[in-house]
Amino acid sequence: MKLFDVYSLFDINIVKGKGCRVWDDKGQEYLDLYGGHAVISIGHAHPHYVKRISEQVATLGFYSNSVINGLQQQVADGLGRLSGYDDYQLFFINSGAEANENALKLASFHTGKTRVIAFNKAFHGRTSLAVEVTNNPKIVAPINDNGHVTFLPLNDVEAARRELEKGDVCAVIVEGIQGVGGIQVPEASFLQALSDLCKQTGAVLIADEIQSGYGRSGKFFAHQYAGIRPDIITVAKGIGNGFPMGAVLISPEFIPAKGQLGTTFGGNHLACSAALAVLEVMEQEHLVENAAKVGAFLMEGLQDMNLPHVKEIRGRGLMIGIELDVPYKDVRNRLLFDEHVFTGCAGTNTLRLLPPLCIPMDDAALFLQKIKKVLE
Numbered sequence: 201m202k203l204f205d206v207y208s209l210f211d212i213n214i215v216k217g218k219g220c221r222v223w224d225d226k227g228q229e230y231l232d233l234y235g236g237h238a239v240i241s242i243g244h245a246h247p248h249y250v251k252r253i254s255e256q257v258a259t260l261g262f263y264s265n266s267v268i269n270g271l272q273q274q275v276a277d278g279l280g281r282l283s284g285y286d287d288y289q290l291f292f293i294n295s296g297a298e299a300n301e302n303a304l305k306l307a308s309f310h311t312g313k314t315r316v317i318a319f320n321k322a323f324h325g326r327t328s329l330a331v332e333v334t335n336n337p338k339i340v341a342p343i344n345d346n347g348h349v350t351f352l353p354l355n356d357v358e359a360a361r362r363e364l365e366k367g368d369v370c371a372v373i374v375e376g377i378q379g380v381g382g383i384q385v386p387e388a389s390f391l392q393a394l395s396d397l398c399k400q401t402g403a404v405l406i407a408d409e410i411q412s413g414y415g416r417s418g419k420f421f422a423h424q425y426a427g428i429r430p431d432i433i434t435v436a437k438g439i440g441n442g443f444p445m446g447a448v449l450i451s452p453e454f455i456p457a458k459g460q461l462g463t464t465f466g467g468n469h470l471a472c473s474a475a476l477a478v479l480e481v482m483e484q485e486h487l488v489e490n491a492a493k494v495g496a497f498l499m500e501g502l503q504d505m506n507l508p509h510v511k512e513i514r515g516r517g518l519m520i521g522i523e524l525d526v527p528y529k530d531v532r533n534r535l536l537f538d539e540h541v542f543t544g545c546a547g548t549n550t551l552r553l554l555p556p557l558c559i560p561m562d563d564a565a566l567f568l569q570k571i572k573k574v575l576e
Contacts, residue, residue: 355390
């Protein structure tokens with residue numbers, strides 16, 4: 201059977217990882233500044249992570265959500281404490297798209313409305329509702345284009361005010377930092393205004409922290425820089441460090457009826473073991489603080505070097521975009537094949553850095569040397 205053609209693939213077969221390094225099947229070592237698309241939060245093959253998952257799968261890998269799974273409450277307790285949202289409710293699923301799908305569904309149940317505000321360059325996933333609020337016509341099939349969504353410019357308070365004051369908006373969904381959109385950072389004043397407008401008009405504010413959350417920005421959630429508390433927060437990627445998992449954090453004001461949400465695999469024993477290991481390592485090794493410190497070092501280093509072909513540096517913590525005035529593919533490919541460094545990309549001309557949160561300062565300094573060499 202032939203594999204369905206999904207992505208353009210690099211001719212590299214990665215077979216091993218440790219910390220912030222990966223190796224291919226030929227033994228070549230690479231510095232990983234992409235973390236498998238922001239998924240690797242605590243580093244590849246962390247010993248505590250490996251131990252927790254190995255012990256769990258040797259005991260019980262999976263059982264139905266129709267019985268008590270004590271691991272789920274342990275994850276909820278740890279996540280609530282580290283994030284500051286211990287009064288919220290937690291619903292487990294398997295991916296970021298599912299998290300946004302269920303968040304939008306909950307918002308519609310809660311308000312009885314159907315119209316959603318999303319933002320230009322947004323990416324929220326590829327399932328039905330999630331892709332409808334994603335600002336990329338290439339991946340929105342006719343069956344998904346149901347006229348529910350109004351896209352607005354990011355950071356335009358007056359445009360948001362005009363739409364919300366119409367009174368028919370079910371939800372506003374906004375990324376803590378836009379990832380696929382090129383590391384676009386919402387202004388604190390904009391998020392604060394959105395939060396106030398949603399309260400005034402009865403709309404539900406959904407913060408999509410799937411890529412920007414779990415410590416990546418230097419705070420547990422990127423929206424916390426604005427001092428707001430959204431009605432719903434969606435997470436995935438870093439929550440499981442590679443084990444597929446997602447979750448929805450739901451304000452205590454929501455009282456879902458039984459049967460509104462459900463899942464077969466969400467919050468299974470293996471997933472929760474992975475999530476517990478992530479939270480434990482993040483706390484013990486102070487990885488949110490490390491993301492803030494090393495991210496600041498990278499941002500300042502990139503800005504201070506005044507590199508040729510760099511138009512702008514954007515981001516927070518270890519979520520950094522380097523906008524170029526040349527095609528990013530040329531730069532990314534030279535970094536990958538000549539300097540053995542993995543980076544990501546966004547849009548047409550932005551390199552995206554999303555390294556594991558455990559990246560040491562030495563590796564950050566090494567990357568600065570390598571990008572300087574490539575760009576000069």
